[in-house]
Amino acid sequence: MTSGCPMCGDPFPCLKHGKPGHTLTEGHHLMRSTRTRAAIAVAAALLGLGALAGCDSKTTEPFKDAPRSHVNNGTPMDVVRGSDGFSNVGTKCDHGNRLYVAYHGDNPYAAVAVVPQDPTCH
Structure with missing residues (x-):
């Protein structure tokens, strides 16, 4: 293990001068390799963020349930x-019946x- 760059005295291994005993061109190759790895890492991170941004909450997704009637x-x-920490509740009337739907965040389940024949639904 080297203790730094022998050419410029930098306490860390220097990319400009390569490893001890290597030529300057190999140092440039080493720098290009590091840039390529960094570019690949940035591209992978952006791709991951793009994939996560495509995820949306269940309240805006299209119908993926049983077939619906024309009503x-x-x-x-x-x-x-x-x-x-507590569930949210949605309520509405449908044909004289009151429906309650309790869900917690974006979890895929609900109660x-x-x-x-709720009297408040007439």
Whole structure:
């Protein structure tokens, strides 16, 4: 293991002068190799960030559930946001029944409850 660059006195191995006993051209090759590795690392990091940016929350994804009928109840849900660490709840009326959907963050699961013939849904 070397203790630094013998040509310029830098306490760390110097890329400008290569390893001891090598020519200056080999030092430039070493510098180019380091730049190539750095460029590959940056490109990989950007690709990873791009892949993560493509992930979106479940509330905006298209329908990936059972087939739907032609009846569309597109009225928005009333959303009750729970404190941090607690589930959020959405509620709405559908054909006289009140639906409650509880979900936690972007987890792929939810709890569903139905109040049949809820008097507030008429």
